[in-house]
Amino acid sequence: MAARAELARLRPSKVCCARAELGGMLRAGGSLRLGGENRLTVAVETEHPEVARKALLLFRRVAGLPAEVVVEEHGPLRRRIYQVRLVPGPEARRLLADLEILTPEGGIGVDVPASLVRGDCCRAAFLRGVYLVSGSVCDPRGSGYHLEMVVSNEEFAHGLYYLLRLAKFKVHQARRKGREVVYLKDADDIAAFLGLIGAHTALLELEGIRVVKEVRGGVNRLVNAETANVEKSVAAAVEQIRWIEVIREKIGLERLPKALREMALVRLAHPEASLAELGQLLARPISKSAVNHRLRRLRRLAEEMTEEG
Ligand SMILES: [Zn+2]
The missing domain is CATH 3.10.28.10 (Homing endonucleases)
Incomplete structure:
Protein backbone atom coordinates (compact mmCIF):
# COMPACT_ATOMS: atom_id res chain seq x y z
CA MET A 1 0.00 0.00 0.00
CA ALA A 199 -4.30 8.94 1.92
CA HIS A 200 -7.44 8.45 -0.14
CA THR A 201 -6.03 5.99 -2.68
CA ALA A 202 -4.59 3.82 0.10
CA LEU A 203 -7.95 4.05 1.85
CA LEU A 204 -9.82 2.86 -1.23
CA GLU A 205 -7.33 0.04 -1.65
CA LEU A 206 -7.89 -0.99 1.97
CA GLU A 207 -11.67 -0.82 1.57
CA GLY A 208 -11.36 -2.97 -1.56
CA ILE A 209 -9.46 -5.60 0.37
CA ARG A 210 -12.01 -5.36 3.17
CA VAL A 211 -14.90 -5.99 0.79
CA VAL A 212 -13.11 -9.03 -0.66
CA LYS A 213 -12.36 -10.26 2.87
CA GLU A 214 -15.97 -9.85 3.93
CA VAL A 215 -17.29 -11.61 0.86
CA ARG A 216 -14.84 -14.43 1.46
CA GLY A 217 -15.99 -14.57 5.09
CA GLY A 218 -19.58 -14.82 3.88
CA VAL A 219 -18.71 -17.66 1.52
CA ASN A 220 -16.94 -19.49 4.35
CA ARG A 221 -19.99 -19.10 6.56
CA LEU A 222 -22.18 -20.51 3.76
CA VAL A 223 -19.84 -23.48 3.25
CA ASN A 224 -19.85 -24.13 6.98
CA ALA A 225 -23.64 -23.95 7.12
CA GLU A 226 -23.84 -26.30 4.15
CA THR A 227 -21.45 -28.75 5.81
CA ALA A 228 -23.63 -28.64 8.92
CA ASN A 229 -26.70 -29.34 6.77
CA VAL A 230 -24.99 -32.23 5.00
CA GLU A 231 -24.03 -33.70 8.37
CA LYS A 232 -27.61 -33.33 9.53
CA SER A 233 -29.02 -35.09 6.46
CA VAL A 234 -26.41 -37.87 6.71
CA ALA A 235 -27.46 -38.45 10.32
CA ALA A 236 -31.11 -38.53 9.21
CA ALA A 237 -30.35 -41.03 6.41
CA VAL A 238 -28.48 -43.30 8.83
CA GLU A 239 -31.52 -43.30 11.07
CA GLN A 240 -33.93 -43.96 8.19
CA ILE A 241 -31.83 -46.95 7.10
CA ARG A 242 -31.94 -48.29 10.66
CA TRP A 243 -35.77 -48.22 10.68
CA ILE A 244 -35.87 -49.94 7.30
CA GLU A 245 -33.50 -52.64 8.60
CA VAL A 246 -35.82 -53.16 11.58
CA ILE A 247 -38.80 -53.65 9.24
CA ARG A 248 -36.84 -56.02 7.02
CA GLU A 249 -35.85 -58.08 10.06
CA LYS A 250 -39.34 -58.18 11.55
CA ILE A 251 -41.62 -58.69 8.57
CA GLY A 252 -39.54 -58.41 5.43
CA LEU A 253 -39.78 -55.49 2.99
CA GLU A 254 -41.89 -57.45 0.52
CA ARG A 255 -44.86 -57.24 2.90
CA LEU A 256 -44.87 -53.45 2.86
CA PRO A 257 -47.39 -51.57 0.72
CA LYS A 258 -45.90 -51.00 -2.75
CA ALA A 259 -45.22 -47.24 -2.24
CA LEU A 260 -43.44 -47.81 1.07
CA ARG A 261 -41.48 -50.80 -0.23
CA GLU A 262 -40.18 -48.82 -3.19
CA MET A 263 -39.26 -45.92 -0.85
CA ALA A 264 -37.37 -48.28 1.46
CA LEU A 265 -35.45 -49.90 -1.39
CA VAL A 266 -34.47 -46.56 -2.93
CA ARG A 267 -33.29 -45.30 0.46
CA LEU A 268 -31.18 -48.40 1.00
CA ALA A 269 -29.71 -48.16 -2.49
CA HIS A 270 -28.91 -44.42 -2.17
CA PRO A 271 -27.94 -43.64 1.41
CA GLU A 272 -26.29 -40.34 0.35
CA ALA A 273 -29.25 -38.95 -1.62
CA SER A 274 -31.23 -35.99 -0.32
CA LEU A 275 -35.00 -36.24 0.14
CA ALA A 276 -35.60 -34.35 -3.12
CA GLU A 277 -33.22 -36.69 -4.97
CA LEU A 278 -34.93 -39.75 -3.48
CA GLY A 279 -38.24 -38.47 -4.82
CA GLN A 280 -36.74 -38.28 -8.32
CA LEU A 281 -35.34 -41.83 -8.07
CA LEU A 282 -38.79 -43.39 -7.72
CA ALA A 283 -40.50 -44.98 -10.75
CA ARG A 284 -43.10 -42.23 -10.45
CA PRO A 285 -41.25 -39.19 -9.08
CA ILE A 286 -42.74 -37.48 -6.03
CA SER A 287 -41.98 -34.29 -4.14
CA LYS A 288 -39.59 -33.88 -1.24
CA SER A 289 -42.48 -33.50 1.23
CA ALA A 290 -44.11 -36.66 -0.13
CA VAL A 291 -40.80 -38.49 0.41
CA ASN A 292 -40.69 -37.12 3.92
CA HIS A 293 -44.22 -38.36 4.50
CA ARG A 294 -43.40 -41.92 3.35
CA LEU A 295 -40.21 -42.02 5.43
CA ARG A 296 -42.23 -40.95 8.50
CA ARG A 297 -44.68 -43.82 7.85
CA LEU A 298 -41.75 -46.26 7.67
CA ARG A 299 -40.45 -44.86 10.94
CA ARG A 300 -43.82 -45.28 12.64
CA LEU A 301 -44.02 -48.86 11.44
CA ALA A 302 -40.52 -49.62 12.73
CA GLU A 303 -41.33 -48.02 16.08
CA GLU A 304 -44.53 -50.04 16.42
CA MET A 305 -42.62 -53.24 15.65
CA THR A 306 -39.91 -52.56 18.24
CA GLU A 307 -42.54 -51.66 20.89
CA GLU A 308 -44.30 -54.96 20.30
CA GLY A 309 -40.92 -56.51 21.09
ZN1 LIG B 1 -4.37 24.36 8.94
Whole structure:
Protein backbone atom coordinates (compact mmCIF):
# COMPACT_ATOMS: atom_id res chain seq x y z
CA MET A 1 0.00 0.00 0.00
CA ALA A 2 1.57 3.18 -1.11
CA ALA A 3 0.10 5.48 1.52
CA ARG A 4 3.42 7.23 2.09
CA ALA A 5 4.08 7.99 -1.57
CA GLU A 6 0.57 9.38 -1.88
CA LEU A 7 0.95 11.54 1.22
CA ALA A 8 4.35 12.79 0.11
CA ARG A 9 2.80 14.11 -3.10
CA LEU A 10 0.10 16.05 -1.25
CA ARG A 11 0.75 19.77 -1.04
CA PRO A 12 -0.94 21.51 1.89
CA SER A 13 -3.02 24.38 0.53
CA LYS A 14 -2.77 26.57 3.63
CA VAL A 15 0.38 27.86 5.30
CA CYS A 16 -0.99 26.91 8.74
CA CYS A 17 -1.19 23.28 7.59
CA ALA A 18 2.24 23.32 5.95
CA ARG A 19 3.63 24.53 9.28
CA ALA A 20 1.76 21.80 11.19
CA GLU A 21 2.94 19.11 8.79
CA LEU A 22 6.58 20.19 9.03
CA GLY A 23 6.16 20.31 12.82
CA GLY A 24 4.87 16.73 12.78
CA MET A 25 7.79 15.56 10.66
CA LEU A 26 10.35 17.22 12.91
CA ARG A 27 8.71 15.91 16.08
CA ALA A 28 8.55 12.33 14.85
CA GLY A 29 11.74 12.11 12.82
CA GLY A 30 13.80 15.19 13.51
CA SER A 31 17.21 15.49 14.99
CA LEU A 32 18.77 18.42 16.72
CA ARG A 33 22.50 18.79 17.06
CA LEU A 34 24.36 21.46 18.88
CA GLY A 35 27.56 22.27 17.06
CA GLY A 36 30.39 24.67 17.77
CA GLU A 37 29.64 28.33 18.55
CA ASN A 38 26.23 27.28 19.81
CA ARG A 39 25.17 26.51 16.26
CA LEU A 40 22.07 24.42 16.14
CA THR A 41 21.60 21.97 13.31
CA VAL A 42 18.13 20.65 12.69
CA ALA A 43 17.30 17.89 10.26
CA VAL A 44 14.47 15.63 9.22
CA GLU A 45 15.73 12.07 8.97
CA THR A 46 14.03 9.54 6.76
CA GLU A 47 14.81 6.51 4.63
CA HIS A 48 12.22 7.50 2.05
CA PRO A 49 13.43 9.83 -0.72
CA GLU A 50 9.90 11.09 -1.42
CA VAL A 51 9.62 12.15 2.24
CA ALA A 52 12.98 13.91 2.05
CA ARG A 53 11.76 15.81 -1.00
CA LYS A 54 8.66 16.89 0.86
CA ALA A 55 10.65 18.05 3.90
CA LEU A 56 12.81 20.17 1.60
CA LEU A 57 9.70 21.69 0.10
CA LEU A 58 8.08 22.41 3.46
CA PHE A 59 11.21 24.05 4.87
CA ARG A 60 11.15 26.42 1.91
CA ARG A 61 7.41 27.04 2.09
CA VAL A 62 7.11 27.56 5.84
CA ALA A 63 10.30 29.45 6.61
CA GLY A 64 11.66 30.43 3.22
CA LEU A 65 14.83 28.68 4.27
CA PRO A 66 17.19 26.70 2.12
CA ALA A 67 17.95 23.18 3.24
CA GLU A 68 20.47 20.62 2.14
CA VAL A 69 20.09 16.89 1.72
CA VAL A 70 22.77 14.55 2.98
CA VAL A 71 22.60 10.84 2.25
CA GLU A 72 24.18 8.42 4.71
CA GLU A 73 24.43 4.66 4.50
CA HIS A 74 23.94 2.65 7.64
CA GLY A 75 24.66 -0.89 8.71
CA PRO A 76 25.77 -3.92 6.74
CA LEU A 77 22.74 -3.59 4.47
CA ARG A 78 23.81 -0.03 3.67
CA ARG A 79 20.36 1.29 4.48
CA ARG A 80 20.09 4.79 3.07
CA ILE A 81 19.10 7.59 5.40
CA TYR A 82 18.28 10.99 3.96
CA GLN A 83 18.99 13.96 6.18
CA VAL A 84 17.24 17.14 5.20
CA ARG A 85 19.21 19.77 7.11
CA LEU A 86 18.51 23.40 7.68
CA VAL A 87 21.48 25.64 7.29
CA PRO A 88 22.22 26.85 10.86
CA GLY A 89 21.46 30.47 11.56
CA PRO A 90 19.09 32.82 13.33
CA GLU A 91 16.26 32.04 10.90
CA ALA A 92 16.53 28.35 11.70
CA ARG A 93 16.30 29.18 15.40
CA ARG A 94 13.24 31.32 14.75
CA LEU A 95 11.55 28.48 12.87
CA LEU A 96 12.27 26.02 15.66
CA ALA A 97 10.85 28.44 18.22
CA ASP A 98 7.79 28.94 16.05
CA LEU A 99 7.25 25.18 15.81
CA GLU A 100 7.73 24.95 19.61
CA ILE A 101 10.67 22.64 19.13
CA LEU A 102 12.81 25.19 20.96
CA THR A 103 11.08 26.34 24.12
CA PRO A 104 11.35 29.97 25.26
CA GLU A 105 13.66 28.71 28.02
CA GLY A 106 16.00 27.32 25.40
CA GLY A 107 15.04 23.70 26.02
CA ILE A 108 13.73 21.22 23.52
CA GLY A 109 9.99 20.66 23.32
CA VAL A 110 9.09 17.03 22.96
CA ASP A 111 5.32 16.89 23.40
CA VAL A 112 2.60 17.58 20.82
CA PRO A 113 2.62 21.37 20.43
CA ALA A 114 -0.89 22.73 21.05
CA SER A 115 -0.47 25.58 18.58
CA LEU A 116 0.11 23.11 15.75
CA VAL A 117 -2.99 21.00 16.31
CA ARG A 118 -5.58 23.61 17.22
CA GLY A 119 -7.52 23.63 13.98
CA ASP A 120 -9.00 20.50 12.39
CA CYS A 121 -7.07 21.13 9.17
CA CYS A 122 -3.79 21.51 11.04
CA ARG A 123 -4.37 18.50 13.26
CA ALA A 124 -4.76 16.34 10.17
CA ALA A 125 -1.65 17.90 8.61
CA PHE A 126 0.36 17.37 11.80
CA LEU A 127 -0.62 13.68 11.89
CA ARG A 128 0.28 13.39 8.20
CA GLY A 129 3.75 14.75 8.97
CA VAL A 130 4.17 12.26 11.82
CA TYR A 131 2.95 9.39 9.66
CA LEU A 132 5.25 10.34 6.76
CA VAL A 133 8.41 9.83 8.79
CA SER A 134 7.33 7.22 11.34
CA GLY A 135 4.23 5.46 10.07
CA SER A 136 3.38 2.29 8.24
CA VAL A 137 0.28 0.30 7.49
CA CYS A 138 0.52 -3.39 6.85
CA ASP A 139 -1.29 -5.15 4.10
CA PRO A 140 -4.41 -6.65 5.68
CA ARG A 141 -4.20 -9.56 3.24
CA GLY A 142 -1.45 -10.88 5.48
CA SER A 143 -2.07 -11.05 9.20
CA GLY A 144 -4.52 -8.47 10.48
CA TYR A 145 -5.18 -4.78 10.13
CA HIS A 146 -2.36 -2.77 11.65
CA LEU A 147 -1.28 0.85 11.34
CA GLU A 148 1.55 2.13 13.47
CA MET A 149 3.81 5.05 14.13
CA VAL A 150 7.17 4.38 15.73
CA VAL A 151 8.90 7.22 17.55
CA SER A 152 11.85 7.33 19.91
CA ASN A 153 10.56 9.83 22.44
CA GLU A 154 8.20 8.45 25.06
CA GLU A 155 6.68 11.81 25.93
CA PHE A 156 5.88 12.51 22.31
CA ALA A 157 4.37 9.02 21.96
CA HIS A 158 2.07 9.82 24.89
CA GLY A 159 1.10 13.11 23.28
CA LEU A 160 0.33 11.35 20.03
CA TYR A 161 -1.66 8.70 21.88
CA TYR A 162 -3.85 11.34 23.55
CA LEU A 163 -4.25 13.33 20.36
CA LEU A 164 -5.61 10.20 18.64
CA ARG A 165 -7.78 9.33 21.60
CA LEU A 166 -9.31 12.79 21.56
CA ALA A 167 -10.12 12.18 17.90
CA LYS A 168 -12.04 9.05 19.06
CA PHE A 169 -9.59 6.46 17.76
CA LYS A 170 -9.15 3.19 19.65
CA VAL A 171 -5.42 3.70 20.00
CA HIS A 172 -2.79 1.49 21.63
CA GLN A 173 0.75 2.12 22.78
CA ALA A 174 3.61 -0.27 23.36
CA ARG A 175 7.38 -0.31 23.62
CA ARG A 176 9.35 -2.25 21.04
CA LYS A 177 13.14 -2.49 20.96
CA GLY A 178 13.49 0.64 23.02
CA ARG A 179 11.17 2.64 20.79
CA GLU A 180 7.58 3.72 21.31
CA VAL A 181 4.88 2.33 19.06
CA VAL A 182 1.50 4.04 18.79
CA TYR A 183 -0.86 1.88 16.77
CA LEU A 184 -4.37 1.17 15.53
CA LYS A 185 -5.80 -2.35 15.07
CA ASP A 186 -9.39 -1.62 14.22
CA ALA A 187 -10.14 -1.72 10.47
CA ASP A 188 -12.66 1.14 10.70
CA ASP A 189 -10.16 3.24 12.65
CA ILE A 190 -7.37 2.59 10.16
CA ALA A 191 -9.64 3.56 7.28
CA ALA A 192 -10.73 6.72 9.13
CA PHE A 193 -7.13 7.63 9.95
CA LEU A 194 -5.96 7.20 6.34
CA GLY A 195 -8.89 9.33 5.21
CA LEU A 196 -8.11 11.99 7.81
CA ILE A 197 -4.47 12.43 6.76
CA GLY A 198 -5.41 12.41 3.07
CA ALA A 199 -4.30 8.94 1.92
CA HIS A 200 -7.44 8.45 -0.14
CA THR A 201 -6.03 5.99 -2.68
CA ALA A 202 -4.59 3.82 0.10
CA LEU A 203 -7.95 4.05 1.85
CA LEU A 204 -9.82 2.86 -1.23
CA GLU A 205 -7.33 0.04 -1.65
CA LEU A 206 -7.89 -0.99 1.97
CA GLU A 207 -11.67 -0.82 1.57
CA GLY A 208 -11.36 -2.97 -1.56
CA ILE A 209 -9.46 -5.60 0.37
CA ARG A 210 -12.01 -5.36 3.17
CA VAL A 211 -14.90 -5.99 0.79
CA VAL A 212 -13.11 -9.03 -0.66
CA LYS A 213 -12.36 -10.26 2.87
CA GLU A 214 -15.97 -9.85 3.93
CA VAL A 215 -17.29 -11.61 0.86
CA ARG A 216 -14.84 -14.43 1.46
CA GLY A 217 -15.99 -14.57 5.09
CA GLY A 218 -19.58 -14.82 3.88
CA VAL A 219 -18.71 -17.66 1.52
CA ASN A 220 -16.94 -19.49 4.35
CA ARG A 221 -19.99 -19.10 6.56
CA LEU A 222 -22.18 -20.51 3.76
CA VAL A 223 -19.84 -23.48 3.25
CA ASN A 224 -19.85 -24.13 6.98
CA ALA A 225 -23.64 -23.95 7.12
CA GLU A 226 -23.84 -26.30 4.15
CA THR A 227 -21.45 -28.75 5.81
CA ALA A 228 -23.63 -28.64 8.92
CA ASN A 229 -26.70 -29.34 6.77
CA VAL A 230 -24.99 -32.23 5.00
CA GLU A 231 -24.03 -33.70 8.37
CA LYS A 232 -27.61 -33.33 9.53
CA SER A 233 -29.02 -35.09 6.46
CA VAL A 234 -26.41 -37.87 6.71
CA ALA A 235 -27.46 -38.45 10.32
CA ALA A 236 -31.11 -38.53 9.21
CA ALA A 237 -30.35 -41.03 6.41
CA VAL A 238 -28.48 -43.30 8.83
CA GLU A 239 -31.52 -43.30 11.07
CA GLN A 240 -33.93 -43.96 8.19
CA ILE A 241 -31.83 -46.95 7.10
CA ARG A 242 -31.94 -48.29 10.66
CA TRP A 243 -35.77 -48.22 10.68
CA ILE A 244 -35.87 -49.94 7.30
CA GLU A 245 -33.50 -52.64 8.60
CA VAL A 246 -35.82 -53.16 11.58
CA ILE A 247 -38.80 -53.65 9.24
CA ARG A 248 -36.84 -56.02 7.02
CA GLU A 249 -35.85 -58.08 10.06
CA LYS A 250 -39.34 -58.18 11.55
CA ILE A 251 -41.62 -58.69 8.57
CA GLY A 252 -39.54 -58.41 5.43
CA LEU A 253 -39.78 -55.49 2.99
CA GLU A 254 -41.89 -57.45 0.52
CA ARG A 255 -44.86 -57.24 2.90
CA LEU A 256 -44.87 -53.45 2.86
CA PRO A 257 -47.39 -51.57 0.72
CA LYS A 258 -45.90 -51.00 -2.75
CA ALA A 259 -45.22 -47.24 -2.24
CA LEU A 260 -43.44 -47.81 1.07
CA ARG A 261 -41.48 -50.80 -0.23
CA GLU A 262 -40.18 -48.82 -3.19
CA MET A 263 -39.26 -45.92 -0.85
CA ALA A 264 -37.37 -48.28 1.46
CA LEU A 265 -35.45 -49.90 -1.39
CA VAL A 266 -34.47 -46.56 -2.93
CA ARG A 267 -33.29 -45.30 0.46
CA LEU A 268 -31.18 -48.40 1.00
CA ALA A 269 -29.71 -48.16 -2.49
CA HIS A 270 -28.91 -44.42 -2.17
CA PRO A 271 -27.94 -43.64 1.41
CA GLU A 272 -26.29 -40.34 0.35
CA ALA A 273 -29.25 -38.95 -1.62
CA SER A 274 -31.23 -35.99 -0.32
CA LEU A 275 -35.00 -36.24 0.14
CA ALA A 276 -35.60 -34.35 -3.12
CA GLU A 277 -33.22 -36.69 -4.97
CA LEU A 278 -34.93 -39.75 -3.48
CA GLY A 279 -38.24 -38.47 -4.82
CA GLN A 280 -36.74 -38.28 -8.32
CA LEU A 281 -35.34 -41.83 -8.07
CA LEU A 282 -38.79 -43.39 -7.72
CA ALA A 283 -40.50 -44.98 -10.75
CA ARG A 284 -43.10 -42.23 -10.45
CA PRO A 285 -41.25 -39.19 -9.08
CA ILE A 286 -42.74 -37.48 -6.03
CA SER A 287 -41.98 -34.29 -4.14
CA LYS A 288 -39.59 -33.88 -1.24
CA SER A 289 -42.48 -33.50 1.23
CA ALA A 290 -44.11 -36.66 -0.13
CA VAL A 291 -40.80 -38.49 0.41
CA ASN A 292 -40.69 -37.12 3.92
CA HIS A 293 -44.22 -38.36 4.50
CA ARG A 294 -43.40 -41.92 3.35
CA LEU A 295 -40.21 -42.02 5.43
CA ARG A 296 -42.23 -40.95 8.50
CA ARG A 297 -44.68 -43.82 7.85
CA LEU A 298 -41.75 -46.26 7.67
CA ARG A 299 -40.45 -44.86 10.94
CA ARG A 300 -43.82 -45.28 12.64
CA LEU A 301 -44.02 -48.86 11.44
CA ALA A 302 -40.52 -49.62 12.73
CA GLU A 303 -41.33 -48.02 16.08
CA GLU A 304 -44.53 -50.04 16.42
CA MET A 305 -42.62 -53.24 15.65
CA THR A 306 -39.91 -52.56 18.24
CA GLU A 307 -42.54 -51.66 20.89
CA GLU A 308 -44.30 -54.96 20.30
CA GLY A 309 -40.92 -56.51 21.09
ZN1 LIG B 1 -4.37 24.36 8.94
